Amino acid sequence: MNGYLYAFKHALHFSGRTQRRLFWEFMLIHLIASAGVIYVEVATDNLGWIDLVYSAITLLPMLSMLTRRLRDTGLSMWWFLIVLVPGGVAVLVFLMALPSTVSQSELTL
Structure with a gap:
C-alpha cells in the first residue's frame, strides 16, 4: 500500500528515482x-x-x-515509448525489473 500512496503523493514529481519495491x-x-x-463494469453492464x-486519475502517478x-x-525516461511497438510492453516490464544503478555523482562524496 505504501507504493500506491507514494505514487499519488509524488504524482507531479518526474525527477528523482523510484525504488523497484515501491x-x-x-x-x-x-x-x-x-x-x-x-x-464492476461487466457486472453492471456499464459503458466504461x-x-x-x-x-x-491514475495516469499521472503511473507516468x-x-x-x-x-x-x-539508468535509462532515459523516453524508454516508456517502447510500449508503442509490438512486444514493447514485455520489454518495459523487463526494464522495470532491472536492479537500481548507482550514478557516478552518487559515488563521489
Missing part, C-alpha cells in the same frame, strides 16, 4: 484495482465510464512512477 507495490495494487473496476475515470523507475535503472 514501483511493483504500486503496480500490484493498480492491477487489482483495475480488475475490480472492470468487474468508471474505467475511464480511474484511468484518468511519474515509470519515469522515475526508468531513471533508477
